[in-house]
Amino acid sequence: MLVDITPVSKIDWESKGARAYSVPFTSDGYWARSRMPLYVASSGKPGRTIVAIGGTHGDEYEGPVALKNLINGFDADRLVSGRLIVVPVFSVTAFYADQREAAADGINMNRAFPGKADGSISYRMARFLTDEVLSRSDVVIDIHSGGRGFQIVPTMSFHSVDDPELKRQFKETAFLFGTPFTMIYTSSMGTGLLTEEAEKMGKITIGSELGYGASTDLDGVRWAQHGVLNVMRHYGLLDEPVEDLRLPDKWGPAQRLVQNIDIDTWVTAPIAGISEPLAPLGAYVTAGTPVARIHDFYRWDEPGIDIVADQDGFVLCRKFRAKTEQGDVVMVIAREVD
Ligand SMILES: [Zn+2]
Numbered sequence: 001m002l003v004d005i006t007p008v009s010k011i012d013w014e015s016k017g018a019r020a021y022s023v024p025f026t027s028d029g030y031w032a033r034s035r036m037p038l039y040v041a042s043s044g045k046p047g048r049t050i051v052a053i054g055g056t057h058g059d060e061y062e063g064p065v066a067l068k069n070l071i072n073g074f075d076a077d078r079l080v081s082g083r084l085i086v087v088p089v090f091s092v093t094a095f096y097a098d099q100r101e102a103a104a105d106g107i108n109m110n111r112a113f114p115g116k117a118d119g120s121i122s123y124r125m126a127r128f129l130t131d132e133v134l135s136r137s138d139v140v141i142d143i144h145s146g147g148r149g150f151q152i153v154p155t156m157s158f159h160s161v162d163d164p165e166l167k168r169q170f171k172e173t174a175f176l177f178g179t180p181f182t183m184i185y186t187s188s189m190g191t192g193l194l195t196e197e198a199e200k201m202g203k204i205t206i207g208s209e210l211g212y213g214a215s216t217d218l219d220g221v222r223w224a225q226h227g228v229l230n231v232m233r234h235y236g237l238l239d240e241p242v243e244d245l246r247l248p249d250k251w252g253p254a255q256r257l258v259q260n261i262d263i264d265t266w267v268t269a270p271i272a273g274i275s276e277p278l279a280p281l282g283a284y285v286t287a288g289t290p291v292a293r294i295h296d297f298y299r300w301d302e303p304g305i306d307i308v309a310d311q312d313g314f315v316l317c318r319k320f321r322a323k324t325e326q327g328d329v330v331m332v333i334a335r336e337v338d
Contacts, residue, residue: 003020003021003022003035003037004022005022005023005024005033005035006021006022006023006024006038007024008023008128008132011023011038011040011132012040013040013042013083013085013136014042014044015042015044016042016043016044016045016076017041017042017044017076018039018040018041018042018074018076019039019040019041020037020038020039020071021037021038021039021040022035022036022037022038023035023036023037023038023128024036025092025121025124025125025128026121027104027121028104028105028120028121034092034093034104034121035092036087036089036090036092036125036128037087037088037089037092038085038086038087038133039071039084039085039086039087039088040083040084040085041074041076041079041083041084042076042079042082042083042084043076043079043080043081043082043083043237045080045081045082046081046082047080047081047082047083047235047236047237048081048082048083048138048139048235048236048237049082049083049084049085049136049137049138049139050082050083050084050085050137050138050139050141050228050231050232050235050237051085051086051087051133051134051136051137051139051140051141052067052070052084052085052086052087052141052143052228053086053087053090053129053140053141053142053143053194054066054067054087054088054089054090054143054224055087055088055089055090055091055092055094055095056090056091056109056110056142056144056194057091057094057100057108057109057110057144057147058091058093058094058095058096058097058098058099058100058101058102058103059094059098059099059100059147059148059214060143060144060145060146060147060211060214061145061211061214061215061216062143062145062210062211062216062217062220062221062223062224063088063143063144063145063208063210063224064088064089064095065216065221065224066143066220066221066222066223066224066225066228067086067087067088067143067224067225067228068088069221069225070086070225070228070229071086071088078238078240079237079238080236080237080238080239081236081237082138082235082236082237083136083237084232084237085133085136085137087129087133090109090125090129091109091122091125092125093121094109098214100147100148100149102121102122104120104121104122105120105121105122107120107122107123109122109125109126109194110144110190110192110193110194111190111191111192111193112125112126112192113126113129113130113192113193113194113196113197114126114127114130114192114197115127115128115129115130126194129194130197134197134198134201134203135201137198137203138203138204138235139173139203139204139205139206139231139235140194140195140198140203140204140205140206141206141207141208141227141228141231142194142195142198142205142206142207142208143207143208143210143224144207144208144209144210145208145209145210145211145212145217145220146209146211146212146213146317146320147212147214148213148214148320148321149319149320149321150209150212150317150318150319150320151212151213151281151317151318151319151320152209152212152281152316152317153180153181153209153281153282153314153315153316153317154179154180154181154209154210154217154219154220154223154251155179155180155181155182155183155208155209155210155258155316156174156175156177156179156181156182156183156206156207156208156227157174157182157183157184157185157206157207157208157209158170158171158174158182158184158185158195158205158206158207159184159185159186159195159196159199159205160184160185160186160259160261161199166204169204170204170205170206171257172234173204173206173231173234174206175255176227176230176231176234176242176245177208177223177224177227177230177245178223178226178227178230178244178245178246178247178255179208179210179223179227179245179255180246180247180250180251180252180254180255180256180282181255181256181257181258181282181314181316181334182255182256182257182258183209183258183259183260183316183334184257184258184259184260184261184337185259185260185261186260186261186262186263195207208223208224208227209317210223210224212320213320219247219250222245223245226243226245227245229243230242230243230245251282256314256336257336257337257338258313258314258316258334258335258336258337259334259335259336259337260313260316260332260333260334260335265310265311265333266329266331266332267291267292267307267309267310267329267330267331267332267333268327268328268329268330269292269294269307269324269325269326269327269328269330270294270305270307270326271294271296271305271326272294272296272324272325272326273294273295273296273297273304273305273324274294274295274297274322274323274324275292275293275294275295275318275319275322275324275328275330276292276293276294276295276304276322277291277292277318277330277331278290278291278292278293278306279291279292279309279315279331280315281315281316281317281318282314282315283314283315284312284313284314285309285312285313285314285315285333286309286312287308287309287310287311287312288308288309289308289309290306290307290308291307291308291309291315291331291333292306292307292318292330292331293305293306293307294307294324294330307330307331309333311333311335312333312335313333313334313335313336314333314334314335314336315331315332315333316332316333316334317331317332318330318331319331
């Protein structure tokens with residue numbers, strides 16, 4: 001059944017039961033309206049509000065697929081407290097154009113927060129999410145993948161925070177997904193991040209990287225879909241035991257918390273060329289180990305230039321597309337922390 005557009009003022013956030021909405025956003029340059037999918041399932045009782053978002057970047061598919069599966073398989077009568085809010089595809093025009101930035105206005109939705117009521121369509125969508133969705137939340141899950149750009153080990157993520165109790169809650173929530181790695185990262189690579197905004201509002205906020213290459217990863221979809229259910233179990237929305245989602249045969253039983261918040265230690269290309277990884281994803285490397293090589297094919301009679309790790313740690317991600325510009329990040333190495 002196609003869902004009619006729903007003015008924001010008509011969204012029922014509170015009543016018991018589940019509802020699917022298409023929230024309209026008027027296009028900037030012509031007569032049209034983009035529809036943002038929104039799902040609200042409420043127990044009608046007090047409790048936590050869990051928000052799950054996919055498609056903040058349009059070429060990252062694990063989140064949208066997992067959340068669509070979750071919504072369509074979910075019976076709201078299972079809710080014993082609180083509320084689930086899902087935006088399976090957030091940057092709608094980016095998603096349909098199979099690209100990172102919104103096709104409508106070229107904006108990277110994960111740099112558009114907190115949004116602007118009088119901005120272009122992406123800024124207005126961000127403003128809606130901030131004012132109407134994040135404000136109602138207790139826990140925010142923003143599901144990302146590597147997109148076209150980066151191949152990343154399966155990882156949940158959260159920002160570095162000073163408050164140890166908040167960090168403990170972030171870690172506990174992220175580990176419910178069962179991924180082999182959880183990364184503490186820095187927001188210094190960009191501003192206007194969705195997760196940064198949610199954190200500022202005091203919400204338990206986690207992100208993820210659950211696939212790469214603008215594909216749909218089997219394990220990534222499973223972690224995203226069942227991880228959100230685990231978060232609902234943990235916070236009392238579902239009266240069910242938490243499911244063990246680890247994949248020990250592939251990644252071992254350990255769930256590692258790793259950190260790289262110093263962008264000066266990210267491995268960047270000294271010249272333009274074709275990049276070659278010298279260490280596999282997930283491997284532990286020590287400082288001084290060559291981890292990537294850049295080949296200049298205009299100088300094909302010379303060996304490539306090796307780049308060495310400048311710290312011990314796990315190879316967390318690598319540049320997926322071989323063609324590399326000078327200064328591109330080709331690898332991120334992260335050390336294990338408590
Ligand atoms: Zn992303």
